[in-house]
Amino acid sequence: MKGYDIIIIGGGAAGFFAAINAAEFKPGASILILERGKEVLTKVRISGGGRCNVTHAEFLPAELIKNYPRGEKELRGPFHTFMTGDTIAWFEERGIELKIEEDGRMFPVSDSSETIIDCFLSEVRRHGIRVKTNQPVQDIQKSGDNWVISMGKESYFSEKILIATGSNPKIWKMLEKLGHTITAAVPSLFTFNIRDERIKDLPGISTFADVKVEGEKLESSGPLLITHWGMSGPAILKLSAWGARELHNLNYSFKIIVNWLPAYSSEAILEKLKDLKFEHAKQQISKYSQFELPKRLWQNLVRAAGINETEIWADLNKNQLQSLSFQLCDSRFQVNGKSTFKEEFVTAGGVNLEEVNFKTFESKLQKDLYFAGEVLNIDAITGGFNFQNAWTGAFLAAKAMTE
Template sequence: MNKKYDVIIVGGGASGFFTAISLAEQNTDLKIAILERGKEVLSKVRISGGGRCNVTHACFIPNLLTKYYPRGERELRGPFHTFCTGDVIEWFEQKGIELKTEEDGRMFPVTDSSQTIIDCFVSEAKKLDIEVIQSCSVQHIFQNAEQWKLDTTQGAFLAENLVLATGSNPKVWEMLAGLNHEIIPPVPSLFTFNIKDSRIKELMGLSVEHVTVKVANSKLKATGPLLITHWGMSGPAVLRLSAWGARDLSEMKYRFQVHINWLNDKTFDDTLQELLTLKETHAKKNISKFSPFPIPGRLWEQLVLAAGISLDTKWSDTNKKQLVHLTHQLTDGVFSVDGKSTFKEEFVTAGGVDLKQINFKTMESKLFHNLYFTGEIINIDAITGGFNFQNAWTTGFIAAQAIANK
């Protein structure tokens, strides 16, 4: 026997729960179910932000907020004017959850625990009589007589409205392709660079605050902190570059060269002039013991060695050719990337339902009435910092509002 609901939401993650709760709050008469294929709900919320849940980012101006989305910048402008960061903060405050802002703008629950967010969603869903059905995998999706029918591992379900909030689920994308939805092929985003290089081999854990990273023979460029890891390079600068360059770097099969300016925006000429001045003013000091730039001493030593200068050399004993080599290392060091690694467990994908096939005033499919998309199932993704969750909350709210106000 078919189980019938007014709204079925497929996907028991952040966007699925937020959509369901927002919908039930706006229209208490609706019978709503969340279908989750896994044994647990909200598993990605649990591990996000290192287990603290990076709920959103303290950027409150919609047109500025969209700039953090390599895919979806234009489309999110309208939705963010409807439901933005301040609305998210207020939504959680009404549920008794206070958020705090860290120096870099990331926002977390004051408890520093993702369990706070999970408990909130689960208890709100229960309070609002939202049925949550776990271990329920959708096998087929059909539309007939203005109803959606879902064949699942727990039998058949019927609903007038269907919301897909399944994230990067290839099986659901395949079903949508069967319904003539165009799926932009998924590629990884937010990943770190695998680099084996003697200059950074012994520097694991070392970070540099202001670095510019460019991909050779492309327009891809990012600035920010860089972290050296045992497998290569990570940190905000690298993650931003991987997000903006997700598709290009995939086409390169993750084998490419990066040019690194360890001094951020300092030019070659200015840096060389500074080194030539130091040769005069610090003549008797060992070059390895005195770095004039805000980079860690251990990195400075490795760059000095890479320039062909021994560590016991005095500034006065260096020649111009050596200082030119050192300037190159500082402002335009070339490193070969050979592969990528996932950034923590927070796997983010670029790809999904083509944005042209979605009405962003309602999050409804342009091909089918009463079919809605929220979160990462669509071809929207952001850099790290709470922006992907903001997309989940905003698109979920927009879809909920559209269904509730029918």
């Protein structure tokens, strides 16, 4: 049974970041990374469509934490110690420049996740950190002052261990045996499956909208993207993240209310429609989109309001005007099911946050047991925020493990 100063379980972003920083905080420390799969850093490779969305250009902790449905309160302190600017500096010190895109997402200038992977692998080699793949952990036990990690035929021991396995049910069960409470995992960051004539044949169309879940205190605003299977885009993804548990409890069958014109209520838009009836009396309603809505979406909503293609504004009666105002500002859509957002599967769930010291990311229940990344009940919306949580937790854990 071989011993190490630090053993890190999980060969992903958080695991590598923790190992590299620990080696720099304590030169000469013997560090081992154990990865259950054939390859390391697989999630880094697919992040951002293969470009690696490293972090997000938000430099105020109070604003950054607003992007975490779970972990907002707990991350405030850690972000004051290590956050976006520190992440940028860390990579720049290793020759990797990051760029900011219009939506705030940050990628390596190379636009390739391999740049980040190569950096990590190079740093691991430079520091002499051992990396072992195909190492599914069978058991984690405390023996005196050391942790014993059993792989079946082989075992390792160390004084300190860090769990950076993401949403791994087997590891969670081992942590439960050590006294930790695990919040069951449910999907977060998913799109809505909707079959509805109003959005049929409109994939690719995007517009800003307000979205609410009927009967729940869940709402969001942002770009809404119509897809082949329903709706996606930031407005929908935010709802799926903040409502992960509630929507799971509804078995992903619920209604959403969409306001295609967030600046207006249905009552206010009704008055605007009356003005249009007067101003464009002889104009065909379907022919010219109003309120800067995408033309085909406007035409579908007009049709849904019971207005035919040849009708002119002057012909509209009170009921038609009212119906159109509801289609524009109060559209109801039935959601039946979800689809995973890209390949980056994110879950809500993990180690209970009340059982973790967020100054060090050490367990409050087990001395010398640390956590980083999505093994904790922390998750974020899309845009580089989940990686920033990984970098922050891994950095603080590495610092604490080497002090």
